[in-house]
Amino acid sequence: MEMKITLExxxxxIADMGNIKVVTDQPIPAGDGTAPTPFQxxxxxxxxxxxxxxxxxxxQRGIPTDNIxxxxxxNYDQSSHLISEMEIQxxxxxxxxxxxxxxxxxxxxxxLVKRHLHTAPKITTTATIG
Numbered sequence: 001m002e003m004k005i006t007l008e009x010x011x012x013x014i015a016d017m018g019n020i021k022v023v024t025d026q027p028i029p030a031g032d033g034t035a036p037t038p039f040q041x042x043x044x045x046x047x048x049x050x051x052x053x054x055x056x057x058x059x060q061r062g063i064p065t066d067n068i069x070x071x072x073x074x075n076y077d078q079s080s081h082l083i084s085e086m087e088i089q090x091x092x093x094x095x096x097x098x099x100x101x102x103x104x105x106x107x108x109x110x111x112l113v114k115r116h117l118h119t120a121p122k123i124t125t126t127a128t129i130g
Contacts, residue, residue: 003015003016003017003018004016009032010025010026010030010031010032011025011026011030011031011032012024012025012031012032012034012035013025013038022041023035024036024037024038024041025037043072043074043083043086045113046072046086046088046111046113046114046117047070047072047088049111049112049113049114050070050072050088050090050108050109050111050113050114051070051108052111053107053108053110053111054068054070054090054104054107054108055068056107057100057103057104057107057108058104061100063096063097063100067093068090068091068092068093068096069091070088070089070090070091070108071088071089071091072086072087072088072089073086073087073089074086075087088108090104090105090108092104
């Protein structure tokens with residue numbers, strides 16, 4: 001898997017994945033504030049990944065998802081300037097089958113983004129000229 005990252009405009013950075021382009025920007029004044037920052041996308045990827053696993057779980061069982069939503073909270077460590085903990089809460093409506101409550105949590109935990117965070121890949125940065 002490979003993507004091309006281009007630097008465009010004031011502070012826009014675009015990841016081209018072939019048929020999909022992901023645009024990031026920085027808040028004003030560094031950027032135009034027209035797109036999420038890369039870090040916001042990173043955080044959103046965890047919640048949206050869990051969300052699609054919840055949706056798939058419910059769809060497979062014929063459970064309506066109209067009133068299901070997730071919230072994601074981040075605890076920021078002031079000393080390290082990093083997020084120390086993230087919590088995803090699945091909000092299930094009244095009438096959601098109790099027998100599936102723990103199973104839907106397990107489904108959300110199958111999220112590939114979360115699994116990568118628990119088993120972080122080696123990341124190397126190199127440069128070439130010409």
